[in-house]
Amino acid sequence: MKLGVYTAILHDKPLREALEIIGSLGLTGAEINAGGFLPTPHLPVDDLLSGAVTPQEYLATFDGTGVSIAGLNCNGNPLHPDPEVGPEDAEDLRKAIRVAGLLGVDRVVTMSGLPHAHPGGQWPAWHVNTWDSGYLDSLDYQWDEVAVPFWTEIDALAREHGVKVAIEMHPQNLVFNPPTLKRLVDKAGATNVGAEMDPSHLFWQGIDPVAAIEWLGPLVFHAAAKDTRINKNCEIYGVLDERFTRIPASQNPTGLGGKHVVNKWPEDSAWDFVAVGRGHDVDFWTRFLQALEKVDPEMWVNIEHEDVEFDALDGLRVAAESLTSANSAPVR
DSSP states (O other): OEEEEEGGGGTTSOHHHHHHHHHHTTOOEEEEEOSTTSOOTTOOHHHHHHTSSOHHHHHGGGTTTTOEEEEEEOOSOTTOSSTTTHHHHHHHHHHHHHHHHHHTOOEEEEOOOOOBSSTTOOSBOOOOOOOSHHHHHHHHIIIIIIIHHHHHHHHHHHHHTTOEEEEEOOSSSSOOSHHHHHHHHHHHTOSSEEEEEOHHHHHTTTOOHHHHHHHHGGGEEEEEEOEEEEOTTHHHHOSOOOOOBOOOGGGOOOBOSTTOBOOBOOTTOSEEEEOTTSSSOHHHHHHHHHHHHHHOTTOEEEEOOOOTTSOHHHHHHHHHHHHHHHHTSOOO
16 A cells, blocks of 8 residues: 655644655655645645646655655535635635646545534534434435535536545544445435545444445545544543533634634543554554555555654654554465
């Protein structure tokens, strides 16, 4: 498999320096942020779209590094009912697809988004245990009236620009597991929408990522390498751990669009995102990579670093060592 890094963890460094770091780890791809939740210091989206920067000028930054673009990332909530969030995230996704086409990049990673529960609602609503018929009524609205029209449009735009959109199956989104991913593809009649296989969000839901790859098959377009450790506290708190707290504005919490910001993770958390190999051993990652290879041996698998026990460089080194070991293991 082709291994790279999602460069959000290196946003404090110029693109050229970030590419050199990736190359020093023995990796060959850089997944670049193109909008959504995070800024775009490594990609001049508007300048590329306007022609102020040509694709050739931008791509010259990669020359001599041994690293190429391994996809664009535009994670956000394009279905958010807040007018300061949803429309902007949706437009960022459209721009990311157009920029990808200009750069010859054929993968854009994003999230499905999550709309309000009913017409006129002001906050996204995530229904995952629909024992009350009202929840199904709400899901019918969310899917058929909001999500399907939007994703039908996005699928057509991606097809026009020669791009495949890979959806990260992420909680607090309509698409958060393999069945909801397939539901979106089927309902939208999509040809250019599929899955980004990020195992970290599947682990804590009790989903086997290898089984998920085998079940989705060719609908897996792209992959992330991020691990999850289930802590002993999970015996008491469970995976639906809501003990997050607010981060004071003086500490500059990460923005999520509009007035929305990231909250503080519980200190005694039920589970944590960790560097590759710290939640699941190399044996798992070998099986994960080999399952992806059966779908597409040219697929990119990009490290996403969110292990707070390491700084950026140390965390990337730990993940790269585990992932490259798994990638070189004998075929089973």
